[in-house]
Amino acid sequence: MSTHLRLKFGQRIRQLRLTSGLSQEEFADHVGFAHTYMSRIQTGAANPSRPCAAIAHMKAFHNACKTPNATSRF
Template identity: 60%
Template sequence: MPAPAKSLSLRRAFGNRVRELRLAQDITQEAFADKCGFARTYMSRIETGRANPSLDAIKVLSVALGISVASLFEGL
């Protein structure tokens, strides 16, 4: 069963937020994926909204960015 459209737009918005924060720190996607312990392809899928990261993955992203989990969701 396909995911509701709202879920897809939230994933895209979250991915855009991760990309925005990563670029603000001048980190390449590959370097950021390494810092998180993720494959670069998975990082790409997160940033394009094609992946649905787990709570554990979201925590890893926030730690790697040096921000709180709540900050990752600001403005979504």
Template identity: 55%
Template sequence: MKPLRIRFGNRVRDLRRATGLSQEEFAEKCGFARTYMSRIETGGANPSLDAIQTLATALKTPLGDLFKGL
């Protein structure tokens, strides 16, 4: 099984793509650098709880939905 960070990043990427936003547009909406967003989506970063809340807010999804199916 893949590490949680990678599965979480894949989930964020899938949800972002469903919104139709590019990674750069989504990073800007979150207030993150595009490189940090890339690292989150590839599992290279271990986002803080505050960053996870920011992602959920930008995706307009409940926080728990970011972890569904992981």
């Protein structure tokens, strides 16, 4: 994933997390990731190696946020 896409992905995840009212640690717990990994995602430092990994992450984030159509708006 390019740096630009990682940054956009991270910004969107952060926006969804803030909208849901969860702290980074709470959000990470809901998704099942370490809070350090969530930090890396939100800053664009984490790089999902395969597109299917990014899709799986978006589904987990969507479920954590309980935001309708979160994946379709990304």
